[in-house]
Amino acid sequence: MRRSRGRVVDVETAEEFVRRVADGTSSLSGWRLSGIDLTNHSRTLAGCRAGGALFLGCRFADGDEARVRAEGALVFPQPPDSPVDGYRTELYTARELYGAASYRDSLDGRAYAWSKGRRSQDSALAKALHDHAIDQALARWVSDRDLVGVMGGHAVERGSPGYADAARLGHLLGASRTVATGGGPGAMEAANLGARLAGAPAQAVDKALAELAAVPSYRPSVEAWAAAGFDVLDRHSEATETLGVPTWHYGHEPPNVFATAIAKYFGNPAREAVLLQVCNRGIVFLGGAAGTVQEIFQDACENYYADESAVAPMVLVGSDHWTRVLPAWPLLQALARGRPMEQHVHLVETVDEAAELVSG
Structure with missing residues (x-):
């Protein structure tokens, strides 16, 4: 995937890098290369001036990283010991997260174990970089x-x-x-x-x-x-x-x-x-406990202060659960009263009714 904004050129695959250089690029100034394995593209890289480029989590052949730094490029390597790519450009798939016979050895299992390990500045930075990449x-x-x-x-x-x-x-x-x-x-x-x-x-x-x-x-x-x-x-x-x-x-x-x-x-x-x-x-809220209640009122807060054009439907399913077991509905009604969100909050009995309200 490639995006260009003014003089900033985002390059996220080795194929995109090679193609752009083949098209006549000689300067990487203003380029932002993320998570690319450049170890097999040393000759292509050598044919470009690297000053002004930003390399995020890229891998280099021996000597190439030192050379591009000397030319004025900024290089941010992968954080040490992190099992995840801090500069990834795509969301995960289940096959990627579970790609091992043992859950403990899977990417998901290793990332969880690492996240619960000894905290350091490096690990905090790695987590922040990763979550920012996921945001993007x-x-x-x-x-x-x-x-x-x-x-x-x-x-x-x-x-x-x-x-x-x-x-x-x-x-x-x-x-x-x-x-x-x-x-x-x-x-x-x-x-x-x-x-x-x-x-x-x-x-x-x-x-x-x-x-x-x-x-x-x-x-x-x-x-x-x-x-x-x-x-x-x-x-x-x-x-x-x-x-x-x-x-x-x-x-x-x-x-x-x-x-x-x-x-x-x-x-x-x-x-x-x-x-x-x-x-x-909109959001449909099925029966749940503390986490679901938190989500209801976090969403309610967004809708409470939103402009009418930005209010999204909130549909709670199960009157017994939301009025007696965990009576979130009366409070939600009270919050919504007189606000633009009032007509967008609903309490229904079935998932069929809920689907009808948010599918149109």
């Missing part, structure tokens, strides 16, 4: 999409009625919107599953639900839980786009495999804020 990649990914969020409890197990409802909601929404979730297990996984299969008939979702019920939770085995999800994906080549935004802050809860794009953060506050922000077509 996510902004590009959502720029031309209409997103609806589905929030709900992480503890909802496969095989339960609540899981089936969330999957059906994702399936309904995915037909006209891009579904975004927190990217974890439970209702989040179910909504991503339903959305991913939005191009398939409802019977395909029912079959997937029956298959997944054999491994209801990621405990005691993340490997078995993820493998069951990949088995479902292997039988469905079609894939409607759907987004997951998880965090290594809750790394003991692994990311679900059904999101086609995964924006995984180290910092949870930034992750929470951006997840709500990208849902420009």
